[in-house]
Amino acid sequence: EFAAMMDDLKKDVVRRLAIDAVMKDVKVGREEAAEYYEKNRDRFAVPETVRASHILVDGEEEMARVKADLEGGMSFEDAAKKYSTCDSAKQGGDLGFFSKREMVKEFADAAFAMKTGEVTEEPVKTEYGLHLIKLTDRKEASVKTLEEVEAEITEGLENEKKASVYRSELARLKEKYGVEFTGDKKDEAPKDDVNKEEEKTEDKAEEKAEEAK
Incomplete structure:
Protein backbone atom coordinates (compact mmCIF):
# COMPACT_ATOMS: atom_id res chain seq x y z
CA GLU A 1 0.00 0.00 0.00
CA ALA A 45 -18.87 49.23 -26.26
CA VAL A 46 -20.01 51.57 -23.51
CA PRO A 47 -23.67 52.61 -23.90
CA GLU A 48 -24.90 56.16 -23.53
CA THR A 49 -25.37 57.01 -19.87
CA VAL A 50 -26.99 59.86 -17.99
CA ARG A 51 -26.74 61.12 -14.45
CA ALA A 52 -29.92 62.09 -12.69
CA SER A 53 -31.36 62.94 -9.32
CA HIS A 54 -34.94 62.16 -8.36
CA ILE A 55 -37.51 62.68 -5.67
CA LEU A 56 -39.65 59.60 -5.06
CA VAL A 57 -42.97 59.87 -3.22
CA ASP A 58 -45.98 57.60 -2.84
CA GLY A 59 -48.82 59.78 -4.10
CA GLU A 60 -50.16 63.02 -5.55
CA GLU A 61 -50.51 64.83 -2.21
CA GLU A 62 -46.85 64.36 -1.36
CA MET A 63 -45.85 65.38 -4.87
CA ALA A 64 -47.92 68.56 -4.59
CA ARG A 65 -46.00 69.50 -1.45
CA VAL A 66 -42.70 68.82 -3.22
CA LYS A 67 -43.67 71.08 -6.12
CA ALA A 68 -44.84 73.82 -3.77
CA ASP A 69 -41.50 73.86 -1.97
CA LEU A 70 -39.57 73.86 -5.25
CA GLU A 71 -41.65 76.76 -6.56
CA GLY A 72 -41.00 78.53 -3.25
CA GLY A 73 -37.26 78.41 -3.87
CA MET A 74 -36.17 75.17 -2.20
CA SER A 75 -33.37 73.44 -4.10
CA PHE A 76 -34.04 70.08 -5.74
CA GLU A 77 -31.39 68.48 -3.54
CA ASP A 78 -32.94 69.80 -0.32
CA ALA A 79 -36.41 68.74 -1.45
CA ALA A 80 -35.09 65.24 -2.15
CA LYS A 81 -33.60 65.04 1.34
CA LYS A 82 -36.88 66.24 2.85
CA TYR A 83 -39.42 64.22 0.87
CA SER A 84 -37.89 61.35 -1.12
CA THR A 85 -38.50 57.81 0.12
CA CYS A 86 -35.54 56.50 -1.91
CA ASP A 87 -32.22 55.76 -0.22
CA SER A 88 -30.67 58.28 -2.62
CA ALA A 89 -32.35 61.05 -0.59
CA LYS A 90 -29.21 61.16 1.56
CA GLN A 91 -27.28 62.29 -1.52
CA GLY A 92 -29.89 64.84 -2.54
CA GLY A 93 -31.56 62.30 -4.81
CA ASP A 94 -28.41 61.66 -6.87
CA LEU A 95 -28.46 58.26 -8.61
CA GLY A 96 -25.11 58.61 -10.36
CA PHE A 97 -24.63 57.58 -13.99
CA PHE A 98 -26.76 54.79 -15.43
CA SER A 99 -27.60 53.29 -18.81
CA LYS A 100 -31.11 52.83 -20.16
CA ARG A 101 -31.25 49.16 -19.27
CA GLU A 102 -30.33 49.84 -15.65
CA MET A 103 -33.61 51.55 -14.79
CA VAL A 104 -37.27 50.67 -15.15
CA LYS A 105 -38.58 51.64 -18.59
CA GLU A 106 -40.76 54.59 -17.59
CA PHE A 107 -37.96 56.19 -15.59
CA ALA A 108 -35.30 55.54 -18.24
CA ASP A 109 -37.46 56.80 -21.12
CA ALA A 110 -38.10 60.07 -19.30
CA ALA A 111 -34.50 60.62 -18.17
CA PHE A 112 -32.93 59.92 -21.56
CA ALA A 113 -35.36 62.28 -23.31
CA MET A 114 -34.36 65.22 -21.10
CA LYS A 115 -31.74 67.93 -21.48
CA THR A 116 -29.03 68.49 -18.88
CA GLY A 117 -30.32 70.70 -16.08
CA GLU A 118 -33.95 70.02 -16.92
CA VAL A 119 -36.55 68.85 -14.39
CA THR A 120 -39.60 66.86 -15.47
CA GLU A 121 -42.70 69.07 -15.62
CA GLU A 122 -44.91 66.20 -14.55
CA PRO A 123 -43.99 63.33 -12.23
CA VAL A 124 -43.10 60.01 -13.82
CA LYS A 125 -45.13 57.09 -12.54
CA THR A 126 -43.47 53.70 -12.05
CA GLU A 127 -44.22 50.62 -9.98
CA TYR A 128 -42.34 52.29 -7.11
CA GLY A 129 -44.35 55.51 -6.98
CA LEU A 130 -44.08 59.02 -8.45
CA HIS A 131 -40.70 60.42 -9.47
CA LEU A 132 -39.68 64.00 -10.12
CA ILE A 133 -36.48 63.73 -12.15
CA LYS A 134 -33.62 66.18 -12.68
CA LEU A 135 -31.03 65.41 -15.35
CA THR A 136 -27.57 66.55 -14.24
CA ASP A 137 -25.15 65.09 -16.81
CA ARG A 138 -24.84 62.93 -19.91
CA LYS A 139 -22.15 60.76 -21.51
CA GLU A 140 -22.45 59.73 -25.14
CA ALA A 141 -22.01 56.10 -26.19
CA SER A 142 -18.38 55.12 -26.80
CA VAL A 143 -16.00 52.19 -27.17
CA LYS A 144 -13.27 51.53 -24.61
Whole structure:
Protein backbone atom coordinates (compact mmCIF):
# COMPACT_ATOMS: atom_id res chain seq x y z
CA GLU A 1 0.00 0.00 0.00
CA PHE A 2 2.84 2.38 0.86
CA ALA A 3 4.56 1.55 -2.43
CA ALA A 4 1.36 2.31 -4.35
CA MET A 5 1.00 5.63 -2.52
CA MET A 6 4.59 6.57 -3.36
CA ASP A 7 4.01 5.60 -6.97
CA ASP A 8 0.98 7.91 -7.13
CA LEU A 9 2.98 10.68 -5.51
CA LYS A 10 5.77 10.35 -8.06
CA LYS A 11 3.27 10.50 -10.89
CA ASP A 12 1.72 13.62 -9.37
CA VAL A 13 5.14 15.26 -9.18
CA VAL A 14 5.91 14.33 -12.80
CA ARG A 15 2.56 15.67 -13.91
CA ARG A 16 2.93 18.98 -12.10
CA LEU A 17 6.50 19.53 -13.25
CA ALA A 18 5.60 18.71 -16.84
CA ILE A 19 2.54 20.97 -16.83
CA ASP A 20 4.38 23.82 -15.08
CA ALA A 21 7.13 23.59 -17.69
CA VAL A 22 4.75 24.14 -20.61
CA MET A 23 2.54 26.63 -18.76
CA LYS A 24 5.38 29.09 -18.16
CA ASP A 25 5.85 29.47 -21.91
CA VAL A 26 2.24 30.54 -22.51
CA LYS A 27 2.29 34.23 -23.42
CA VAL A 28 0.00 36.65 -25.23
CA GLY A 29 1.64 39.48 -27.14
CA ARG A 30 0.26 42.96 -27.73
CA GLU A 31 -0.42 42.18 -31.40
CA GLU A 32 -2.58 39.21 -30.41
CA ALA A 33 -4.48 41.33 -27.87
CA ALA A 34 -4.94 44.07 -30.49
CA GLU A 35 -6.26 41.55 -33.02
CA TYR A 36 -8.79 40.24 -30.50
CA TYR A 37 -9.81 43.82 -29.70
CA GLU A 38 -10.42 44.70 -33.36
CA LYS A 39 -12.49 41.57 -33.95
CA ASN A 40 -14.54 42.10 -30.80
CA ARG A 41 -14.88 45.88 -30.50
CA ASP A 42 -18.61 45.54 -29.86
CA ARG A 43 -17.84 43.71 -26.63
CA PHE A 44 -16.11 46.82 -25.32
CA ALA A 45 -18.87 49.23 -26.26
CA VAL A 46 -20.01 51.57 -23.51
CA PRO A 47 -23.67 52.61 -23.90
CA GLU A 48 -24.90 56.16 -23.53
CA THR A 49 -25.37 57.01 -19.87
CA VAL A 50 -26.99 59.86 -17.99
CA ARG A 51 -26.74 61.12 -14.45
CA ALA A 52 -29.92 62.09 -12.69
CA SER A 53 -31.36 62.94 -9.32
CA HIS A 54 -34.94 62.16 -8.36
CA ILE A 55 -37.51 62.68 -5.67
CA LEU A 56 -39.65 59.60 -5.06
CA VAL A 57 -42.97 59.87 -3.22
CA ASP A 58 -45.98 57.60 -2.84
CA GLY A 59 -48.82 59.78 -4.10
CA GLU A 60 -50.16 63.02 -5.55
CA GLU A 61 -50.51 64.83 -2.21
CA GLU A 62 -46.85 64.36 -1.36
CA MET A 63 -45.85 65.38 -4.87
CA ALA A 64 -47.92 68.56 -4.59
CA ARG A 65 -46.00 69.50 -1.45
CA VAL A 66 -42.70 68.82 -3.22
CA LYS A 67 -43.67 71.08 -6.12
CA ALA A 68 -44.84 73.82 -3.77
CA ASP A 69 -41.50 73.86 -1.97
CA LEU A 70 -39.57 73.86 -5.25
CA GLU A 71 -41.65 76.76 -6.56
CA GLY A 72 -41.00 78.53 -3.25
CA GLY A 73 -37.26 78.41 -3.87
CA MET A 74 -36.17 75.17 -2.20
CA SER A 75 -33.37 73.44 -4.10
CA PHE A 76 -34.04 70.08 -5.74
CA GLU A 77 -31.39 68.48 -3.54
CA ASP A 78 -32.94 69.80 -0.32
CA ALA A 79 -36.41 68.74 -1.45
CA ALA A 80 -35.09 65.24 -2.15
CA LYS A 81 -33.60 65.04 1.34
CA LYS A 82 -36.88 66.24 2.85
CA TYR A 83 -39.42 64.22 0.87
CA SER A 84 -37.89 61.35 -1.12
CA THR A 85 -38.50 57.81 0.12
CA CYS A 86 -35.54 56.50 -1.91
CA ASP A 87 -32.22 55.76 -0.22
CA SER A 88 -30.67 58.28 -2.62
CA ALA A 89 -32.35 61.05 -0.59
CA LYS A 90 -29.21 61.16 1.56
CA GLN A 91 -27.28 62.29 -1.52
CA GLY A 92 -29.89 64.84 -2.54
CA GLY A 93 -31.56 62.30 -4.81
CA ASP A 94 -28.41 61.66 -6.87
CA LEU A 95 -28.46 58.26 -8.61
CA GLY A 96 -25.11 58.61 -10.36
CA PHE A 97 -24.63 57.58 -13.99
CA PHE A 98 -26.76 54.79 -15.43
CA SER A 99 -27.60 53.29 -18.81
CA LYS A 100 -31.11 52.83 -20.16
CA ARG A 101 -31.25 49.16 -19.27
CA GLU A 102 -30.33 49.84 -15.65
CA MET A 103 -33.61 51.55 -14.79
CA VAL A 104 -37.27 50.67 -15.15
CA LYS A 105 -38.58 51.64 -18.59
CA GLU A 106 -40.76 54.59 -17.59
CA PHE A 107 -37.96 56.19 -15.59
CA ALA A 108 -35.30 55.54 -18.24
CA ASP A 109 -37.46 56.80 -21.12
CA ALA A 110 -38.10 60.07 -19.30
CA ALA A 111 -34.50 60.62 -18.17
CA PHE A 112 -32.93 59.92 -21.56
CA ALA A 113 -35.36 62.28 -23.31
CA MET A 114 -34.36 65.22 -21.10
CA LYS A 115 -31.74 67.93 -21.48
CA THR A 116 -29.03 68.49 -18.88
CA GLY A 117 -30.32 70.70 -16.08
CA GLU A 118 -33.95 70.02 -16.92
CA VAL A 119 -36.55 68.85 -14.39
CA THR A 120 -39.60 66.86 -15.47
CA GLU A 121 -42.70 69.07 -15.62
CA GLU A 122 -44.91 66.20 -14.55
CA PRO A 123 -43.99 63.33 -12.23
CA VAL A 124 -43.10 60.01 -13.82
CA LYS A 125 -45.13 57.09 -12.54
CA THR A 126 -43.47 53.70 -12.05
CA GLU A 127 -44.22 50.62 -9.98
CA TYR A 128 -42.34 52.29 -7.11
CA GLY A 129 -44.35 55.51 -6.98
CA LEU A 130 -44.08 59.02 -8.45
CA HIS A 131 -40.70 60.42 -9.47
CA LEU A 132 -39.68 64.00 -10.12
CA ILE A 133 -36.48 63.73 -12.15
CA LYS A 134 -33.62 66.18 -12.68
CA LEU A 135 -31.03 65.41 -15.35
CA THR A 136 -27.57 66.55 -14.24
CA ASP A 137 -25.15 65.09 -16.81
CA ARG A 138 -24.84 62.93 -19.91
CA LYS A 139 -22.15 60.76 -21.51
CA GLU A 140 -22.45 59.73 -25.14
CA ALA A 141 -22.01 56.10 -26.19
CA SER A 142 -18.38 55.12 -26.80
CA VAL A 143 -16.00 52.19 -27.17
CA LYS A 144 -13.27 51.53 -24.61
CA THR A 145 -9.79 51.99 -26.06
CA LEU A 146 -7.33 49.12 -26.43
CA GLU A 147 -5.21 50.71 -23.70
CA GLU A 148 -8.16 50.55 -21.31
CA VAL A 149 -8.87 46.85 -21.88
CA GLU A 150 -5.52 45.41 -22.99
CA ALA A 151 -4.68 43.94 -19.57
CA GLU A 152 -8.14 42.36 -19.32
CA ILE A 153 -7.87 40.88 -22.84
CA THR A 154 -4.35 39.60 -22.24
CA GLU A 155 -5.33 37.90 -18.99
CA GLY A 156 -8.37 36.27 -20.59
CA LEU A 157 -6.47 35.02 -23.65
CA GLU A 158 -3.63 33.69 -21.51
CA ASN A 159 -6.09 31.78 -19.37
CA GLU A 160 -7.75 30.33 -22.47
CA LYS A 161 -4.38 29.20 -23.79
CA LYS A 162 -3.33 27.77 -20.44
CA ALA A 163 -6.57 25.83 -20.13
CA SER A 164 -6.01 24.35 -23.59
CA VAL A 165 -2.36 23.52 -22.86
CA TYR A 166 -3.33 22.03 -19.50
CA ARG A 167 -5.86 19.68 -21.07
CA SER A 168 -3.52 18.66 -23.89
CA GLU A 169 -0.56 18.01 -21.59
CA LEU A 170 -2.72 16.11 -19.12
CA ALA A 171 -4.04 13.90 -21.93
CA ARG A 172 -0.49 13.27 -23.17
CA LEU A 173 0.75 12.29 -19.72
CA LYS A 174 -2.26 10.06 -19.09
CA GLU A 175 -1.66 8.29 -22.38
CA LYS A 176 2.05 7.93 -21.63
CA TYR A 177 1.57 6.51 -18.15
CA GLY A 178 -1.72 4.76 -18.82
CA VAL A 179 -3.34 5.86 -15.58
CA GLU A 180 -5.43 8.65 -14.09
CA PHE A 181 -3.28 10.99 -12.03
CA THR A 182 -4.20 11.51 -8.40
CA GLY A 183 -5.85 14.86 -7.82
CA ASP A 184 -6.98 15.46 -11.41
CA LYS A 185 -9.80 18.01 -11.26
CA LYS A 186 -11.48 19.98 -14.00
CA ASP A 187 -11.34 23.09 -11.88
CA GLU A 188 -7.53 23.00 -11.82
CA ALA A 189 -7.46 24.32 -15.36
CA PRO A 190 -7.30 28.14 -15.65
CA LYS A 191 -10.65 29.74 -16.31
CA ASP A 192 -11.64 32.05 -19.16
CA ASP A 193 -11.71 35.67 -17.89
CA VAL A 194 -12.49 37.39 -21.20
CA ASN A 195 -16.21 37.53 -20.34
CA LYS A 196 -15.76 39.15 -16.92
CA GLU A 197 -16.77 42.63 -18.10
CA GLU A 198 -20.18 41.44 -19.34
CA GLU A 199 -20.86 39.76 -16.00
CA LYS A 200 -19.97 42.97 -14.15
CA THR A 201 -22.34 44.96 -16.33
CA GLU A 202 -25.23 42.61 -15.56
CA ASP A 203 -24.55 42.85 -11.82
CA LYS A 204 -24.40 46.65 -12.00
CA ALA A 205 -27.75 46.80 -13.82
CA GLU A 206 -29.42 44.89 -10.99
CA GLU A 207 -27.87 47.21 -8.39
CA LYS A 208 -29.06 50.38 -10.17
CA ALA A 209 -32.62 49.08 -10.48
CA GLU A 210 -32.63 48.55 -6.72
CA GLU A 211 -31.33 52.09 -6.08
CA ALA A 212 -34.23 53.69 -7.94
CA LYS A 213 -36.81 52.06 -5.72
